[in-house]
Amino acid sequence: MNEMTPSREERTANLKGTGCARKRVEDARFTQGKGNYVDDVKLPGMLFGDFVRSPHAHARVTSIDPAAALALPGVVAVLTAKDLEPLNLHWMPTLAGDRQMVLADGKVLFQGQEVAFVVAEDRYIAADAVDLVEVEYEDLPVVVDPYKALEDDAPVLREDLEGQDEGAHGPRRHHNHIFRWEAGDREAAEAAIGGSEVVVSERIYYQRTHPCPLETCGCVASMDKVNGKLTVRGTFQAPHVVRTVASLLSGIDEHNIRVISPDIGGGFGNKVGVYPGYVCAIVASIVTGVPVKWVEDRMENLMATAFARDYWMDGTISATKDGRITGLKAHVIADHGAFDACADPTKFPAGFFHICTGSYDIPAAHVAVDGVYTNKAPGGVAYRCSFRVTEAAYMIERLIEILAAKLDMDAAELRRINFIKADQFPYQSALGWEYDSGDYHTAWEKALRAVGYEGLRAEQAQRIADFKAGKTRKLLGIGLTHFTEIVGAGPVKNCDILGMGMFDSCEIRIHPTGSAIARLGTISQGQGHATTFAQILASETGIPADQITIEEGDTDTAPYGLGTYGSRSTPVAGAATAMAGRKIRAKAQMIAAYLLEVHDDDLEWDVDRFAVKGATERFKTMAEIAYAAYNQAIPGIEPGLEAVSYYDPPNMTYPFGAYICVMEIDVDTGEHGIRQFYALDDCGTRINPMVIEGQVHGGLTEALAIAMGQEIAYDDIGNVKTGTLMDFFLPTAWETPNYTTDWTETPSPHHPIGAKGVGESPNVGGVPAFSNAVHDAFRAFGLTQSHMPHDHWRIWKIAHDLGLHG
Amino acid sequence: MAEKMHLKLTVNGKPVEALAEPRELLIHVLRERLEITGPHIGCETSHCGACTVDMDGRSVKSCTVLAAQAQGAQITTIEGIGTPDALHVLQEMFREHHGLQCGFCTPGMITRAWRLLQENPDPTEEEVRFGMSGNLCRCTGYQNIVKAILAAAAELNAAKEAAQ
Ligand code: FES
Ligand code: FES
Numbered sequence: 011m012n013e014m015t016p017s018r019e020e021r022t023a024n025l026k027g028t029g030c031a032r033k034r035v036e037d038a039r040f041t042q043g044k045g046n047y048v049d050d051v052k053l054p055g056m057l058f059g060d061f062v063r064s065p066h067a068h069a070r071v072t073s074i075d076p077a078a079a080l081a082l083p084g085v086v087a088v089l090t091a092k093d094l095e096p097l098n099l100h101w102m103p104t105l106a107g108d109r110q111m112v113l114a115d116g117k118v119l120f121q122g123q124e125v126a127f128v129v130a131e132d133r134y135i136a137a138d139a140v141d142l143v144e145v146e147y148e149d150l151p152v153v154v155d156p157y158k159a160l161e162d163d164a165p166v167l168r169e170d171l172e173g174q175d176e177g178a179h180g181p182r183r184h185h186n187h188i189f190r191w192e193a194g195d196r197e198a199a200e201a202a203i204g205g206s207e208v209v210v211s212e213r214i215y216y217q218r219t220h221p222c223p224l225e226t227c228g229c230v231a232s233m234d235k236v237n238g239k240l241t242v243r244g245t246f247q248a249p250h251v252v253r254t255v256a257s258l259l260s261g262i263d264e265h266n267i268r269v270i271s272p273d274i275g276g277g278f279g280n281k282v283g284v285y286p287g288y289v290c291a292i293v294a295s296i297v298t299g300v301p302v303k304w305v306e307d308r309m310e311n312l313m314a315t316a317f318a319r320d321y322w323m324d325g326t327i328s329a330t331k332d333g334r335i336t337g338l339k340a341h342v343i344a345d346h347g348a349f350d351a352c353a354d355p356t357k358f359p360a361g362f363f364h365i366c367t368g369s370y371d372i373p374a375a376h377v378a379v380d381g382v383y384t385n386k387a388p389g390g391v392a393y394r395c396s397f398r399v400t401e402a403a404y405m406i407e408r409l410i411e412i413l414a415a416k417l418d419m420d421a422a423e424l425r426r427i428n429f430i431k432a433d434q435f436p437y438q439s440a441l442g443w444e445y446d447s448g449d450y451h452t453a454w455e456k457a458l459r460a461v462g463y464e465g466l467r468a469e470q471a472q473r474i475a476d477f478k479a480g481k482t483r484k485l486l487g488i489g490l491t492h493f494t495e496i497v498g499a500g501p502v503k504n505c506d507i508l509g510m511g512m513f514d515s516c517e518i519r520i521h522p523t524g525s526a527i528a529r530l531g532t533i534s535q536g537q538g539h540a541t542t543f544a545q546i547l548a549s550e551t552g553i554p555a556d557q558i559t560i561e562e563g564d565t566d567t568a569p570y571g572l573g574t575y576g577s578r579s580t581p582v583a584g585a586a587t588a589m590a591g592r593k594i595r596a597k598a599q600m601i602a603a604y605l606l607e608v609h610d611d612d613l614e615w616d617v618d619r620f621a622v623k624g625a626t627e628r629f630k631t632m633a634e635i636a637y638a639a640y641n642q643a644i645p646g647i648e649p650g651l652e653a654v655s656y657y658d659p660p661n662m663t664y665p666f667g668a669y670i671c672v673m674e675i676d677v678d679t680g681e682h683g684i685r686q687f688y689a690l691d692d693c694g695t696r697i698n699p700m701v702i703e704g705q706v707h708g709g710l711t712e713a714l715a716i717a718m719g720q721e722i723a724y725d726d727i728g729n730v731k732t733g734t735l736m737d738f739f740l741p742t743a744w745e746t747p748n749y750t751t752d753w754t755e756t757p758s759p760h761h762p763i764g765a766k767g768v769g770e771s772p773n774v775g776g777v778p779a780f781s782n783a784v785h786d787a788f789r790a791f792g793l794t795q796s797h798m799p800h801d802h803w804r805i806w807k808i809a810h811d812l813g814l815h816g
Numbered sequence: 817m818a819e820k821m822h823l824k825l826t827v828n829g830k831p832v833e834a835l836a837e838p839r840e841l842l843i844h845v846l847r848e849r850l851e852i853t854g855p856h857i858g859c860e861t862s863h864c865g866a867c868t869v870d871m872d873g874r875s876v877k878s879c880t881v882l883a884a885q886a887q888g889a890q891i892t893t894i895e896g897i898g899t900p901d902a903l904h905v906l907q908e909m910f911r912e913h914h915g916l917q918c919g920f921c922t923p924g925m926i927t928r929a930w931r932l933l934q935e936n937p938d939p940t941e942e943e944v945r946f947g948m949s950g951n952l953c954r955c956t957g958y959q960n961i962v963k964a965i966l967a968a969a970a971e972l973n974a975a976k977e978a979a980q
Contacts, residue, residue: 037911040919041903041926043854043894050853132848134837224858224866224920224954275856275920276954308859536918536955704914707957735863735952743958744949 021617026556027549028763031700034541036534045273048228051243053301056230057086059291060136061310062126062143064118067154067385067728068167069147071114074126079142084135086298088143089127089290091115101170102259102289105282105507106359107178108188108350109170110388112286117150119167119348120387121728122313127290129302152728156322156345156382159186167348167383178350179359179381188350188381193364194339194441199376202337206328210416214408215797216401218320218345218386218722220312221393222740223535225275227315228305229288231295238262240295243270244288246563247281248573249533251507253565255284256292271563277535278712279391280316282353282575309733317386317722318393320345321401325366327409333419335428338372338440340405342379344390350381352390353575354397355505355512361397362662364441365496368406369450369666370428375440385728394712394773396497396576403493407778408785408795411490415789420467421782422458425492429454436759443496445664446758448692453754454492457668457690460752463488466672474790483678489671489783493775497767498581498663507572513658514583515569516590518547520651522640524633525557528590531571532583533563537705537769539579542698543587546763550591551598552618552632569654577665577767580697581758586657588762593653597639601651602630604644663758663766667691669775673783677814680806682718682784684747689775692754694766703751706772710749713776715741717784719801739799788812825889827852828896836883843867843878845886846893854894854923858952865951868924869893875931877950894923897930905975906930906968915964917955925951929965938973941966 016024026032039045064071076088091113094100101109114125126143130136151165158164166172166185175182179189203209229244240262246252249269257264274281291304306315322343328336344360346352354361360379367375392398414421429450430437437445466488476482502511515531528547532539540560548555562568571583595615602620603610606628613620621629630638638644639651672686689706696702719739723731732738757764777798784800785793791812796804809815820835827850834849841860846852846869858866860879867879870892898904906926909915916922925948932939932947939947944965945958953961 033911034914036919037916038900040916040922041894041907041910042898042900043923045919045922047856047920049847049857052851133844134840222954224864224918224952225856226858274918275858276918278954308861308864538917700914704917704956704960707959708917708955709957711957712954734861735859736861740864740952740954742949742952743945743962746945746958748959749957 018617025548025554025618027545028695028697030545030698032541032545032555032698034538036538036540047225047273047275048230048243048245049305051230051272053230053232055300057129057131057298057300057302058133058136059294059302059304060128060140061124062128062140062145064114064121064123064125066118066147066149067121067152068119068150070117070150071125072146072148075144076126078144079128079139082135082139082142084131085128085139087129087294089113089294094293097293099259099289099293102284104349104351106350106352106354107356110349110351112289120385121730122310122387124286127294129294129298152385154384154386154724154726154728156343156384159382159384160184167385186383188346188383189359190378190380191360192378194376195374196376198374199337199339202374203326203328203339206336207331208416209326209328210412211326212409212412212795214323214325214405214795216319216321216323216404217798218317219393219716219720220317220722220738221278221280221391222312222738223276223278223280226306226308226311227281227285227287229291230301230303231291232301233295233299235299239266239268240292241268241270242292243272245274245281246271247277247533247535247575249563249565250531250570251510251573252284254510260292269565271533274533274535279318279393279395279575282391283316283351285315308735312722312733312738313730314387316391317347317389318391319401323401323405325405325409327413329413329417333417333424333427335370335372338367338375340366340377344379344381345384345386346381346390347384347386347388349388351388353392355499355507357504358397361392362496363398363402365399365443365494366402366406367439367441368403369430369492369494371430371434372440377441386724392576394709394770396495396499396770399495400774400777403774404778407491407493407782411782411785412794421490422463426454444661446661446760447756448664448666449754449756450492450666453666453668453690453692456754457670457688461670461686461688483676485675485677485787487673487675487783487787489673489779489786491669491775491779491782494664494666495771495774496662496664497577497770498659499576499578500662501660502658510572511658512572513656514571514586515656516583516586517569517654518590518594518652520594520636522637524553524636526553527559527561528587529561529568530583530587531569532574532579535574537579538701542701543584545697546584546587547591550588551594577770580765580767581663581761582657582659584765585659585762586655589657590653590655593655594651597651598632598635600647601635601638601644605630605638660760663694663761665693665766665768665771667771667775669779671779671783673787675787675805677809680802682805687747687749688752689749689772690752690754691768691771692756693768693771694756694758694761695764696753696755697765702768705769706751707749709770709772710776711741711746713773714746714780715739717777717780717798717800719799721799821884823883823887825886825891827891828893838884840883841879842881842883842886845883846878852893852895856920856923865928866921866924868928868951870927870931875928894927897926905971909964909968913960913964913967915956915961921951921953925953925961933969933972938969
């Protein structure tokens with residue numbers, strides 16, 4: 011090597027590959043206002059659609075009169091269920107095996123339900139016309155409480171299902187029952203709990219909330235009648251699935267449909283589902299022959315698309331006197347609203363709720379989940395969550411704290427005693443999962459040391475003494491959480507959505523001059539895929555990340571994939587990317603062997619080149635190989651340098667983490683202050699530490715919102731009480747704390763580069779950490795369980811009910 | 817439909833004209849009639865700040881300003897804050913400190929921060945957090961946004977000192 015040749019370290023740094031805190035390539039356009047979001051799309055002749063929505067939660071629709079609306083200049087059409095019926099589009103299938111009205115068909119089942127679709131020349135005229143459509147309703151009894159929905163004499167909500175005893179997930183036990191889903195061994199769990207020295211049971215509610223990305227949902231549908239092609243641009247977290255669904259629903263051949271996700275302003279699960287607005291915009295474009303845009307406003311977003319959670323969890327956990335957990339059981343009433351429109355893998359109507367044994371070695375467990383219809387919006391999406399993992403993590407982390415109180419034991423110690431040990435991985439859980447890897451004790455001790463746990467407990471004891479002595483009115487809460495997630499859905503053998511296996515894909519083309527383009531089946535909504543997937547490829551192919559373009563979201567060009575949600579992009583598409591990169595390298599090795607006149611096996615890979623073993627001054631760089639692939643006839647090898655990989659993951663990945671929140675609580679006002687928040691995440695191999703930290707900050711802030719103030723609340727007659735950002739809590743910079751992030755790194759043994767995914771961890775672990783801090787502050791005064799959100803009033807109420815206001 | 821008004825305003829230094837109904841909101845005139853799509857719509861109820869623009873030297877939420885109120889005004893949007901060849905320090909610092917993810921809040925954030933740093937060139941972290949509290953972000957948790965703004969303030973002040 012002469013002095014001009016860059017060292018291996020220099021060449022590695024030049025790649026900006028896996029492990030590099032590479033700055034994002036997306037940022038240039040976003041910081042200059044040049045993003046291209048769906049509402050920025052403007053096509054010639056485009057019309058605007060807007061919905062007439064139901065003011066009632068449950069009512070018969072006796073008439074719809076669009077005459078006055080149609081008479082308004084600029085109004086082009088008003089669609090009702092009657093117009094959609096001949097096309098068989100007045101109802102549509104949901105991702106959960108149920109059906110959902112596109113437009114009210116005889117009745118409405120929740121406030122905000124879509125009743126008619128107005129199409130007009132601009133959004134102001136459309137809004138005027140919405141007010142002019144006259145709809146007559148006849149009130150029906152409203153059910154908002156899922157327990158009441160299951161009473162014998164409860165009103166029948168879904169008359170369309172009357173007499174159907176069999177649902178998509180087995181028998182229905184009541185006219186408002188959707189499914190029962192079970193995992194684990196009931197007898198074993200009951201026997202274990204029955205024979206235990208200590209048992210605690212508690213009803214834990216995870217309130218209904220909403221992902222509320224800053225950009226609402228919308229689309230522009232454009233039917234080109236000349237070429238018979240339908241193009242739909244929209245806020246789709248899974249564009250290929252939308253294309254397939256659109257084809258099945260419309261009868262248009264799939265090759266004649268092009269679905270494009272432009273830039274997406276945050277998703278968090280809100281943009282996985284297929285909504286009536288998309289269907290109506292498509293129909294309206296087909297009917298009018300011009301493009302039709304539909305973009306919901308914030309109120310419509312909060313009222314009608316994609317709620318999350320709403321799980322009533324009755325959990326029981328048992329242990330020996332010295333704190334060894336012996337069994338767990340849970341029964342959940344899951345409020346799914348008016349239609350079962352959850353976006354879970356088909357075989358899992360309660361998602362992956364059965365990850366609820368958490369980080370603990372629990373020998374026997376059983377869970378049963380009953381899905382129930384109520385007069386609320388449909389959804390049940392995974393809000394920054396891998397399919398009910400947030401609910402599961404919240405339940406187990408609350409139960410651990412409640413058990414610790416009952417045992418009069420330190421909650422950190424109780425966790426330590428029960429963690430799955432590092433040498434137990436791969437670990438078979440009692441509810442049927444195989445945890446891939448973990449080292450919980452190491453993470454836990456690191457976290458406790460980092461916050462000075464012993465000192466905090468001593469301070470807390472002093473604070474309680476001072477409080478009792480009347481010297482302070484503030485309490486200190488120490489919120490602990492150790493969570494285990496399950497992400498990366500998932501193996502095709504048991505994970506599909508509408509029959510489509512949950513693999514993902516990557517296709518790479520290396521250009522003659524050594525740069526490249528890669529296309530994936532996923533779609534970024536802020537995660538920075540264009541930055542991080544290029545890093546994976548850089549490490550695999552030796553092409554600098556700065557010379558790799560990543561493209562997603564256009565079904566005409568990208569390979570089929572199941573999209574981005576459930577932290578699946580890194581575990582599944584990231585794996586496909588690495589595997590496709592390895593295929594490139596395998597071909598490159600053959601080309602290099604030919605060029606260097608040696609046998610394939612005589613070459614070794616060295617950062618960005620193949621070198622002759624033992625004679626590393628003889629080498630061909632990937633750029634040289636790429637050039638040769640296009641410019642030289644090589645015997646026995648096809649020209650070109652391309653690869654595609656469809657990756658079917660052998661297992662899920664299991665990221666984990668240890669979070670600690672230190673919270674000050676004012677007993678008299680119910681106000682809280684986050685004094686410290688420490689988050690240790692283990693997401694396996696770390697692709698871009700800067701992006702990971704950003705994901706953790708964002709996820710923790712969403713967790714803060716959920717735990718401390720966010721809910722979609724209804725009154726007794728089904729009115730949404732939280733339909734604007736005035737009532738629905740999104741934290742500002744003012745009330746959001748600074749976070750300290752940390753990590754351990756336990757690679758996934760089955761992922762090609764060992765990465766596990768991180769986007770949802772901070773939400774999964776953050777919610778129990780905040781909530782446990784509130785509970786912990788009042789533990790000494792006898793608090794067992796208080797439901798979220800812990801807003802000021804509810805915290806004040808805890809103190810009041812415990813008699814702390816004197 | 818009411819008769820349209822003839823609006824004349826200055827947007828990013830350029831005089832522009834538009835015909836708009838008196839009820840039209842500034843954000844809609846900017847986005848739909850003037851094709852300035854940097855400012856976004858996140859709520860239309862003054863809560864989120866995605867639509868923030870600068871009007872006659874003040875940050876405004878353009879979803880809560882009638883275009884008619886902007887008659888004759890000087891408007892600056894994200895499009896007028898830097899150019900591809902000469903980015904504003906704030907734009908650089910947002911990238912440098914990872915102050916954005918989906919980017920939907922970013923134009924409003926930077927436009928607000930641009931005014932904030934003119935109102936208060938050397939803010940404390942607390943002042944930045946308070947001064948930015950009209951702009952919501954769902955992705956970043958604000959920590960890196962705050963960092964980016966403080967870093968931009970430091971750079972601007974250093975440049976000012978060097979110039980003196
Ligand atoms: S769109 Fe103007 S404040 Fe939200
Ligand atoms: S970066 Fe997505 S809302 Fe701020």
